[in-house]
Amino acid sequence: MIIDGMADRPMKELEGKTPLEVAETPNMDRMAKIGINGIMDPIQPGIRAGSDTSHLSILGYDPYQVYTGRGPFEAAGVGVEVHPGDIAFRCNFSTANDKGIITDRRAGRIREGTKEIAQAINGLHLEYGVQVIFKESTGHRAVLVLRGGNLSDQVSDADPKYEGNPPKQVVAIDGSEDANKTAKLLNELIQKSYKILKDHPVNLERIKKGENPANIILPRGAGAVPEVQPFQEKYGLRSACIAETGLIKGIGNITGMDLIDVDGATGGVDTDLDSITTSIVSTAAQDYDFLLINIDGADEAGHDGNLEEKVDFIKRVDSVVGKVMELDNAVFILTADHSTPVAIMDHTGDPVPLAIKGPAVRVDDVNSFSERAAANGGMCRIRGSDVMNMVMDLTNRSTKFGA
Numbered sequence: 001m002i003i004d005g006m007a008d009r010p011m012k013e014l015e016g017k018t019p020l021e022v023a024e025t026p027n028m029d030r031m032a033k034i035g036i037n038g039i040m041d042p043i044q045p046g047i048r049a050g051s052d053t054s055h056l057s058i059l060g061y062d063p064y065q066v067y068t069g070r071g072p073f074e075a076a077g078v079g080v081e082v083h084p085g086d087i088a089f090r091c092n093f094s095t096a097n098d099k100g101i102i103t104d105r106r107a108g109r110i111r112e113g114t115k116e117i118a119q120a121i122n123g124l125h126l127e128y129g130v131q132v133i134f135k136e137s138t139g140h141r142a143v144l145v146l147r148g149g150n151l152s153d154q155v156s157d158a159d160p161k162y163e164g165n166p167p168k169q170v171v172a173i174d175g176s177e178d179a180n181k182t183a184k185l186l187n188e189l190i191q192k193s194y195k196i197l198k199d200h201p202v203n204l205e206r207i208k209k210g211e212n213p214a215n216i217i218l219p220r221g222a223g224a225v226p227e228v229q230p231f232q233e234k235y236g237l238r239s240a241c242i243a244e245t246g247l248i249k250g251i252g253n254i255t256g257m258d259l260i261d262v263d264g265a266t267g268g269v270d271t272d273l274d275s276i277t278t279s280i281v282s283t284a285a286q287d288y289d290f291l292l293i294n295i296d297g298a299d300e301a302g303h304d305g306n307l308e309e310k311v312d313f314i315k316r317v318d319s320v321v322g323k324v325m326e327l328d329n330a331v332f333i334l335t336a337d338h339s340t341p342v343a344i345m346d347h348t349g350d351p352v353p354l355a356i357k358g359p360a361v362r363v364d365d366v367n368s369f370s371e372r373a374a375a376n377g378g379m380c381r382i383r384g385s386d387v388m389n390m391v392m393d394l395t396n397r398s399t400k401f402g403a
């Protein structure tokens with residue numbers, strides 16, 4: 001169970017304590033008490049992990065091998081069946097005027113009608129036998145997958161980042177022929193999207209209502225879909241993923257886990273924690289060997305620089321931890337995927353606390369769950385890539401190295 005971005009740094013406002021140390025977390029503390037504790041560098045000491053690269057590392061995949069960019073995981077997270085070699089992008093639906101200038105990067109924060117708009121782009125065929133797969137995500141977000149034609153992910157972003165500019169010309173980063181071809185196709189597709197979408201019924205309706213139309217797509221974050229050994233094949237574990245955000249669902253999907261839909265999961269501090277708990281308990285009752293659980297609110301509060309909300313969310317997520325602790329006969333690992341310090345409003349490379357409870361663990365003397373307390377535990381300091389080895393060993397599933 002990964003409480004996204006929960007770890008933090010000592011804060012002046014908290015008299016040198018961290019939000020996790022200040023929040024009331026009786027269940028996490030009990031977890032520390034009856035388990036073994038340590039601190040974990042998700043990737044390596046000092047490396048600022050993304051949520052995606054950290055999760056890959058914790059699941060035993062080398063992110064330096066399999067991570068090519070955010071696009072493939074976002075695409076897999078919204079349910080696109082991606083294939084190795086596909087080039088995937090994150091996209092914004094944006095608003096362009098008739099001179100090709102982006103006037104709103106988020107198309108009036110469009111919420112409805114994106115499915116219909118996406119269908120107008122999905123299925124297009126481009127030069128070199130390239131097929132376009134395009135799907136809406138949440139709000140103004142979407143994913144684009146280009147399949148076929150020996151394309152490359154070494155291309156720049158089209159998003160100009162600031163309104164008042166035209167889409168950025170996509171260029172080949174490495175100057176290769178495949179990347180040049182990909183850049184050319186993308187530039188054409190962006191222009192084509194405006195032609196297709198400017199008079200789309202959903203947009204005509206939006207204009208009538210005084211809302212910005214979603215009349216152009218802006219791809220970014222290109223990544224080639226990697227070859228990833230399925231989790232079940234790697235470990236022999238039937239697994240499911242209970243996550244809120246497209247990115248983590250994408251990790252689950254690409255590694256071949258079953259994705260469990262959770263009603264009311266928003267990925268924010270307003271998420272429905274009761275509903276998440278219900279999903280965990282009912283999924284655990286099914287025939288799975290391994291559950292990956294990610295709850296995102298603490299990370300959001302950290303990115304927002306909102307100390308009060310972070311402390312409050314950690315306090316509330318503690319009850320979910322309590323329910324998971326009741327699951328019989330399970331090895332339960334509680335950790336975070338990285339620190340998202342309120343003061344920094346982004347991820348940092350600090351290690352995160354980790355506690356494991358289960359029938360075989362050597363219980364240590366740590367009595368509370370926090371960044372500082374965990375450093376005194378029996379696991380000392382580990383890396384994300386150690387976690388699955390320990391899971392396999394603690395459940396007597398690992399194979400012996402040597403005679």
Ligand code: ZN
Nearest residue numbers: 004005051337
């Ligand atoms: Zn994260």
Ligand code: ZN
Nearest residue numbers: 005299303340
């Ligand atoms: Zn984050």
